[in-house]
Amino acid sequence: MEDDNYIPLSYISQYNYCRRRAGLLMLEQQWSDSADTVKGSLEHKNVHTASITSRNSMITITDMSVVSRKMHLMGKCDAVEALLSENGTAFPWIGGKKYELYPIEYKHGSIRMEPEYEYQLCAQAMCMEEMFGCSISSGAIFFISSHRNQEVRFTKAHREAVEKTAAELSQMLEHKVIPKVDYSPKCLKCSLKEICMPKVSDSVSDYLKRITQENEKGDTD
Template sequence: MSINITDIKQYVYCPRVVYYNYVEPVPRKVSFKMEYARSQHFELNQKEKRRTLKRYNLVEGKRFYGLSVSSEALNLSGKLDILIDTEAESGQRFYPVECKDTDGKIYKNIIYQLVAYAMCIEEMTNTPVKKGYIYIIPEQKAHLIHITDNQKLYVRKITSMIKKIIQEEYYPEPRSKKRCRDCEFQRYCNDCDLPSLEAIKENDKLLMKKLFG
């Protein structure tokens, strides 16, 4: 079973998004925000083709847009916004870039999505990927992200937990009360008494212990 890399981002935001996408699919409307984000991505790609790599602190390289990447070992696949190939013979050659239309904050779910892309590129090219970029569209700024072994380990754990949700039809706890208020799936959850953040974290620890010992 192949997991879409966007599921990594969704799981970190809230595991129930994965549940409602796979186990109990529910109707989803394309919001204005989603349409706007798509148009912003298209406009960015057009501008990127005319720009240098100065904002990435790279001298030269080729850019590939909407590149399909995958990992057979991790059963992951997805479409990366931009891949920069510096054609370097030593050091890091390939740099993944994920573009986001956000308020400027670098959220953890976006970082782990980038890490998953990096892991796919490593497997596909047999080269190390220890750095990547998150490009914040409103800021027109590329943020350098250092990719660590601990982050890669956590992505592996997330993929195992996603598979558990899908295969065992496991109904996970919501991530936090704050996120529930703005979530498009709130009307389907109907939790009268949402758990505290501490309880959610403890539930995650117990689940990981069950999966990995």
């Protein structure tokens, strides 16, 4: 894969919500705002300003860029807390002292269990482990509306799911095939449902491509 074909890390979450949704976003650059996505991006606005603040033994870095060359992922962490710790790793860029890193991903709405959010957070941790040669055992998802943190401990299953998703996204990007509709209750809340048309088996673009092909075939008959 070409070096510039890095996959946005947030697609780890999109893909585990719905493979087709990730395909539409990545290959057709389809984006449609729903009330939820507008609310989410407004709530994220405060976090997406790069800053470094220090308080007692903790440093908080917001909007931090991360990358994995192994998984071909790149993206941002909403916030990373670096806590001074004897068991941590020395980071030259924060004075050479030992810190443990703890990523925090902000999500709109109230606290809820969503495996795809956990995979996205774990992917951020895995990127930082690769970048800094450190070990990150946990992080948190902060739900903005309810002001509640949900801690996530990164298991072997989380890590395997991230690697598998990154590999499948790379394959999708290489072969440029958008997965077919897999209709589920998630479709009702999906901001792409008008474009995807999950109750019709084709997307608008598939439909147009099919009609064009049929017309071309008709011309040559």
